Amino acid sequence: MATQASETDQAPGRWARKYPELGQEPLPVTPYIDPDYYQKEKDRIFKKQWLYVALEREVPEIGSYKVRRLDCADTSVIIMRGKDGKVRAFHNACSHRGNTVVTEDGQETYGRNRAGVVTCRFHGWVYDALGELVSVPQEERFYSCFDKADNGLAEVHCDIWAGFIFVNVDPGPVQPLKEFLGGYADHFGGFDYGACDHGFTYHTTLDCNWKVASDAFAEAYHVDTIHAGSFPNVFEGAIEDVQLFGPHRTCSVRLQVDNLPQTPIGDLANARSRGSLAAVGGATTLPPTLNPKRDEDWGFELSVLFPSLLLHVSEGIWFTHQFWPIAHDKTLWEGKYYLKKPRTYSELWGFERSMVLQRNAWLEDTATMEDTYRAMLSGAKKYQHLQDEEILIRHNCKVVDEMVGA
């Protein structure tokens, strides 16, 4: 029961009618399995576009830093808050002999130094949060052609939108972040992401191309089959409110309001907390751009912030999937789920139940990805056939192909 049904085009082929430029033809598998295609994606997308790397609250104080590894751009970046309160980003590479300045302990490394500096552990070179080289032990032993002033950290473009920190490692001038986000920023900028100060995260490395992983989350067609266990009859298989914003895209996922599963435990949890997507949520935290008609069956907004961030917003909840390419056939997936810190034990219990439900769903999702990729590698099928409700995937294929071919 989609309450907007009477007003909008519901007939099969509706999204192709709205976006005829995307075509309807089968799409080739080659971009998913060809190492050369991936090399071009690195050079022309991941080293050229803005990438979401941190939340502003992850670097809360002067001297706080996060290091994000970016295999897709052959680097890792230090994101650091300086004494002036401003966040800047730098390649994590020492000017001396190229060691990583901050020793990384994984894909994401966090730290703080009250002095607002980072020190290379190899020979003790010290850089401040402006990227300037402030101390070189035994500096007098370097030759006269060496000047500290010329040997700061290599800065990368860094900007912030709605508390999300982005970097762009392109050494040349780049499109401003605001312009890159375009209408996407207006659509999502009104939600208070900072208010959701509690959450959980899962990650794993998958033997598949990043687009296989991203595609698997960018449609609701799979919900009936893949999520028959965790979300039985919870969501509609069709998406609504599809909008494309340049390379970005969004839609809403609808609840089967009349079919929502009722279990004693689920009912208790949903009555005590807004933690799960599998319940009617209301709209007290939503800006007017999200669920504008306040439909009861509106479950959550599912969006792709190009190239590889999926941002979802629901009542009192937001979550992301991020797909970090490591190689053409290897992808780091990170799922991060945020909600308001529980105030009572019953809320905490409700949230814990939501977390387990969501974990199960994500396990169901990620379980297909390596299988899909092995089958693609077999070469048995040269094309994939997308239906109309998989329009977000078609849009991604087109955007990636245009940039790679550019």
Added chain:
Amino acid sequence: MQPLCKAADVPDDEPLRVELPDGHAVAVYRWEGAFYCTDDLCSHGEASLAEGYVEDGEIVCPFHMGSFCIRSGEPRAAPCSVPIAAYKVTVQGEELLIDRM
């Protein structure tokens, strides 16, 4: 003896940098209920020790993680090897005074 700062100015958990009238900077520490004072400049790098961390009665330099005893100024961890000056702190009412003789 000369005035240093008010006792209340020194935070519980981190040092305070004080620039004396002649421009010399010192770091003031509150540790286990008592006050201590050393030179602010590390004798190894060019760091302000007041931006470091106090651990077990030692000030850990924020540049290279060497350390000094906050009572004596003696180096306690490499790469620091040259002592820094430490000053006796006297509490007089709400004021802290140091002796730089």
